[in-house]
Amino acid sequence: MSYEDWFRQDRLPHIYCAGCGNGTIINCTLAAVDEMGWKKEETIFVSGIGCSSRAPGYILTDSLHTTHGRALAFATGVKMANPDLHVVVFTGDGDLAAIGGNHFIHACRRNIDLTVVCMNNQIYGMTGGQGSPTTPKGCLSSTTPYGCTEIPFDLCELATAAGANYVSRWTSYHVKELEKAVKVGLETPGFSFIEALVQCPTAFGRRNKFRQVTDHVEYLKVHSLLKAKRDRMLEAGEKIPEDMYVVGELTKRSRPAMGVKP
Amino acid sequence: MKLAIDETRCKGCNLCTKICPYKIFKEGKKPNRKGTVVPELDRPERCTNCRLRNLYGRQLCGVCQLTCPDQAIHWTEEEPYELHKVAIEY
Ligand SMILES: Cc1ncc(C[n+]2csc(CCOP(=O)(O)OP(=O)(O)O)c2C)c(N)n1
Ligand code: SF4
Ligand code: SF4
Ligand SMILES: [Mg+2]
Secondary structure, rough: OOOOHHEHHHHOOOOOOOOOHHHHHHHHHHHHHHOOOOHHHHHHEEOOOOOOOHHHEEEEEEEEEEEOHHHHHHHHHHHHOOOOOEEEEEHHHHHHHOOOOOHHHHHHHHHHEEEEEEEEOOOOOOOOEEEOOOOOOOEEEEEEOOOOOOOOOEEEEEHHHHHOOOEEEEEOOHHHHHHHHHHHHHOOOOOOEEEEOOOHHHHOOOOOOOOOOHHHHHHHOOOOEHHHHHHHHHHHOOOOOOOOOEEEEEEEEOOEEOOOOO | OOOOOOOOOOOOOOHHHHHOOOOOEEEOOOOOOOOOOOOOEOHHHHOHHHHHHHOOOOOOOHHHHHOOOOOOOOOOOOOOOOOOOOOOOO
């Protein structure tokens, strides 16, 4: 079996724009799920609202496409009602960190046995490119036409501080690494959070001087800083450049988890 | 195995041209019936998975397939090589 068997072939091609990174993240997540050897009847995908949240609609298993920001609330319900199910959540930066911010921190605090994959395109893609809580400083969006002046959320640090058992960050360039990270997330009991930085050529790239999709992916590649290298730089007392994203396995621990069968 | 791009799915984003370690995908030149400029394959028989998949019995490399946001890249089984009789015309 391969991860291609998890797609609803009749629903493809999907509606994402040409070059949208969401498709890549679905591939990597399904490849990891496939490696776990789980049955389709025992795996559930849950999402909120947004381009990223359309993902479960392209997957063969049972799924819930819920209300904006509430994916984690619904996923908690599914997991508590039947802890035998494997629950994977697809979400976007707006869905998870803006309207769904409270659900996010409390799901981390409770350390519920879910795996959450956040496709962070740093923008509200679906509604026409409004700035989100993760839009970087200086970036243009339809609500920040002179450049965003706010400090963005670091979703991984937020998840770690709130108590998640497993946290890692990769980008749509690092497909193999992302696949492995999702697999570790699926294996880890408790709340696993995987942030995937993705390109949104339509709402973000177009306004921020990424003429080609490949330019944005190249940007993500050269602005990724491996956690091990970051730690070495910190030890040597060097300054970490502000525009770098720390990638890798950021947190792995075994706090008591909810929804895990003893 | 044989590498192929599904033209009904490809949206012409050219991400595959960036990530293949052998640079097998080259930017296409002509739009197809749907208006998509699908990349061309430059000597795809160099692909690791094409050459060694059946020998190793598992997927090799495969970054293009994982990266393609539109699930357009796949491999098909090739017909076993058959000897052909060559008719020589005088
Ligand atoms: C309660 C509610 N408020 C607002 C909206 C409008 N809305 C739809 S999608 C969206 C933003 C989605 O952004 P994100 O989660 O980052 O997903 P993306 O499209 O970027 O993948 C908003 C605000 C809504 N559908 N429901
Ligand atoms: S608007 Fe952005 S996030 Fe939505 S499908 Fe298009 S590229 Fe993807
Ligand atoms: S990555 Fe996929 S959709 Fe993009 S050009 Fe290549 S085959 Fe087409
Ligand atoms: Mg978004």
